[in-house]
Amino acid sequence: MKAAGHWAQIGESTCVWGMRLLFGVFRYGxxxxxxxxLYPxxxxxWLSHPNARQASREFWRRLAIFNGERPEHLSWRSWRHFIAFANAIIDKMAAWADALPADAVEFQGRERLLADLGRGRGALLLACHLGNPEVCRVMARRDPNVKINVLVHTKHAERFNRLLARYNPASALNLLQVTEIDAGVAMRLAEKIEQGELVVIAADRTPVGGGRIAWADFLGAPAPLPQGPFVLAGLLQCPVYGLFCINQAGRHRIIxxxxxxxxxxTRANRDAVIHAAVRRYAERLQHHCLAAPRQWFNFYDFWRVQKC
Known part of the structure; x- marks a missing residue:
């Protein structure tokens, strides 16, 4: 089987026209x-992409072994994994269109985050591909002063912004296209923090531009994670939160x-501090993944360095 390329080339190749189609279907029916x-x-x-299917099977195999179970029914679990992803796409549409009912979302840690924002500075949120972090937009609807900036790798960020504004003019979500954290990006994000806004960055995928990684144990084996989000945390010198959003019994729990x-x-302990932060984040990611494994949406070989 041909090896999969970098995650940026496989799992999220959706074009703007495709998102427009999904928006139209959602708003119409x-x-x-x-x-x-979406289901078919x-x-x-699932049937036509063996690399993504195999990556899902490998995740379930590792999870079973980690839990002390026999790795059985992997194809069935993988298919259900993809169907869970389809439902997550629907939730994504609902979040972007502000169509999620208020009683479908509950928060954990919101008061502390708002208290930090109330001191006049923003915060950095370490997101992941577990669950549906887009649902955190509901917080901006409940708290109109909260502005959310999401770092994405897509080259279509500005077109996505226009698409979101078209379907939801009041959207407080701003997508920022970033491939690597350089001095210019850091200065731009520092301005967002100084203005009391939230900056969201994925902390569970290796860099698109081949940036530095750190290895951390995840489900019993070393996995490569990006250093960039944690370097950014040091540069911005602001409160840092892990962002997890898990669907439990039909309710979205935003943590x-x-x-x-x-x-x-310091210059002497920089690498040690960053690597320790990566390992601590991996522990929390694993904790939440074990609580909702079917909502782990990384359909590539997570335990191998990806080549772009």
């Missing part, structure tokens, strides 16, 4: 119609988990 539309599409994707008041280091 709601969740039932979009489910009817996702099932076909803002305090991670650091601001990473600091």
């Amino acid at each position: 709601g969740r039932p119609l979009l489910q009817a539309f 599409v996702v099932s076909y994707y 803002f988990e305090p991670f650091s008041d601001g990473l600091t280091w």
